[in-house]
Amino acid sequence: MNQRADLHTHTKASDGTCDPAENVRLAKEAGLQALAITDHDTVAGIPEALAAGKELGIEVIPGVEVSSVGRGQDIHVLGYYIPYEDSSFQERLVGLRETRHERNQLLIAKLQELGIPITLENVYRRKQGTDKNIGRPHIAEELIELGIVATMEEAFEKFLGKGAAAYVNPPRITPQEAIRLIQDAGGVAVLAHPGLYDDDELVQELIAFGLDGIEVNHPDNTEEQRKVYRSWAQENDLVMTGGSDFHGWRGEEPFHAMLGLHTAPDEAVERLRAIAAKRK
Template sequence: MLEADLHTHTIASDGTGTPTHNVRLALDAGLSAVAITDHDTVGGVEEALEAGRELGITVVPGVEISTAVDGCDIHVLGYWIEWRDPLLLERLEQLRRVRDRRNELIVERLQSLGLRIDMEDVYESVRHVKRRGDTIGRPHIADALVRKGYVASMAEAFDRYLAAGKAAHINPPRIAPAEAVQWIREAGGAAVLAHPGLYGRDELIAELAQQGLAGVEAYHADHTPEQEKHYAELAASHGLLVTAGSDYHGERGGVVFHAPIGSRRVSTDVLEQLKLRQGGRNER
């Protein structure tokens, strides 16, 4: 069976590998297709598409859009988007500005806790790989904390400071999930709710199904087997597609985040079904 991993990140956001590297890993994992779904940017798509042509791997142009409900982060994946669409690019730039301000606020909070860190420390480790339109996120702040000796690992950085509810967690206002679904559809894509088991807000699935949601990422590296079964059944009950993704972010200190490419996979038949649920510019 031909299979795909529909959730991977590159250096365009908070992954550690180039888009070409992700495509090569997909090939090594025996996949026929891989999606590039960086946070609030499509900066890695063009390189990945070229690598896919060279290696014979289907690359799905994608994005993972940051949204929130009542202060809870909710992520919406977009597939088969018109990734060069000017309106989409403008909207993603707006989201990156929010993310940039959040990063500044996190660093300010860390400083108030007595940690000698600033944004230059964060930029230091990414300056040689980041390009215009790329994003900087909490993993890069965690990297800076490790380099400066405040924590021993990225996991400790999140456990002590950066995860929801921890001392330096900041969550600025963001767009609603339904708005992200609409943005994706207006860019010609199909929208999928990412890793719903991390939120515990199952009511969102029914609500977003009425707004044009195409599917649910039931199979995810951070879901338990029980959650995967639950969300696959919940998606089916609302007539939604079921997708799978590793949420691969690369390796840091020899540890893979969240899981290796190909650890969660779905039949490539789903790719064609997602195409049937694409939106279009006539929705604007």
């Protein structure tokens, strides 16, 4: 079985460090056949990636990673073959980015309460544009530059990750609403990196609600977790996807993993495409 699709990558349109065309070039170098652009709550990077894909012979799957909150923590739902040019769909994403901006304000306020000399202005200078699509990795970069932490991992462990000193989570849409948002738009809804949530009951609940797929192959899923998710996918006829969650480089290291190292089989792409075609 060919494993030639990386179905989870980020670009400068959200919190990645590469232009969309660079992601496509890296996919070509890795010998991939297909690549999904799944930026956080935005579709801004898709047109450039599609143009590069046409030039380099790589299928670019229009995607998005929708932010939601379930049981007090961030839950991300990947949407594939979404209507990236549809104005009403784009408008829904604007609202999600506004909530992200609110979280950033609260998070930076908590860091300031901890005595860290960080400002919203200095974090936001790291990204051009006015769409407020700044994420925690940008804040982590500022913490590194300030000398508060040495690495991205340390920033999340001490301050930004679930249960850390500055972690905050303002009200957002629920994972169920994220699934419905994607499906109602004609896309395919897949639960991202379920191993990060440490909540199998929630994963089962979302499967029962109507997920189309589950991200089995992800750098943050353990091998034992992957076995469990494969079993659940088979039992519920879900698409088993995989992706690197590539965000570009932080220093000399790829974050989370190098593009093309965690992939999905061609069959997964075919199933995603077929589900989306039925919803058009």
